[in-house]
Amino acid sequence: MSGPGTRLVLWRHGRTGFNAQHRFQGRRDVPLDEIGLAQARAAAPHLAALGPAAIISSPLSRALGTAEALAGLTGLPVERDGRLVEVDVGDWAGLTPAEAGVARADGRAPWGEDDDFRFSPSGETNAEVSERVGRALREIAERHRGRTAVVVTHWVAIRAGVQALCGPGFRADEHSAPGNCSWTVLVSADGGWRVDLWGASAG
Known part of the structure; x- marks a missing residue:
């Protein structure tokens, strides 16, 4: 377990065209759109003010493009970790929830934090995402x-990582989903982890 003073800043990537259209992205390599690039540039000074010692990113271009905005300010290299990629949504990639047949009338995500929920018959479960992202974050x-x-990554990966480190006592689905380019801060305390900040943004 990491000692006191250890902080993990989980930074969601900026907006993409798929985000704007509410489409599942998963591991499809969709780049940032113009708004996403502007979001990354606006958020980067706030992240730099936290005094990061390292920047670690998902290898998908939307995460790397976000990370580069911070690297440009801090001079830090961007490390890549394949375990930080977004959930594999399998056959749902490119589809809206309605097209995938999982839309809910109230607009909320249908999968919540059910460990057994699988993102399409060919995708990952919540538990599988939590295991790989949690292992990466601990290392x-x-x-x-x-x-x-x-750590620059994706929404489902962030939720899964928080659950892995903080345990079932923290329910991410009780909080609003963090928007594009928002960040969540985890701190090591009392032999475990706690959420110090959830879904902060530059705007």
Whole structure:
């Protein structure tokens, strides 16, 4: 377990065209759109003010493009970790929830935090995402013990990572989903992890 003072800043990538159209992206490599690039540039000074010692990113271009905005301010290299990619949504990639047949009348995500929920017959379960992202976050925290690391990733990956580190006592679905380019801060405390900030944004 990481010692006191260790912080993980989980930064969701900026907007893409698929986000604007409410389409599942999963591992499809959709780049940032113009708004997403502007979001990354606006958020980067706020992340730099946290004094990061490292930037670790999903290898998908929308995450890397977001990370580069912070790297340009801090001079830090961007490390890539394939375990930080978004949930594999399989056959749902490119579809809206309505097209995939999982839309809900109230507009909320139909999958919640049910560990057994599978994102399409060919995709991952929530539990599988939590296991891989949680393992990555714990290793990143150990490498940067007592410091701050910025982890640039995706919404389902963030939710799964928070659940993995904080346990069932923290229910991400009780909070609003963090918007594009928002960040969530986890701190190591009392032998575990707690959420210090949820879904902050530059705007």
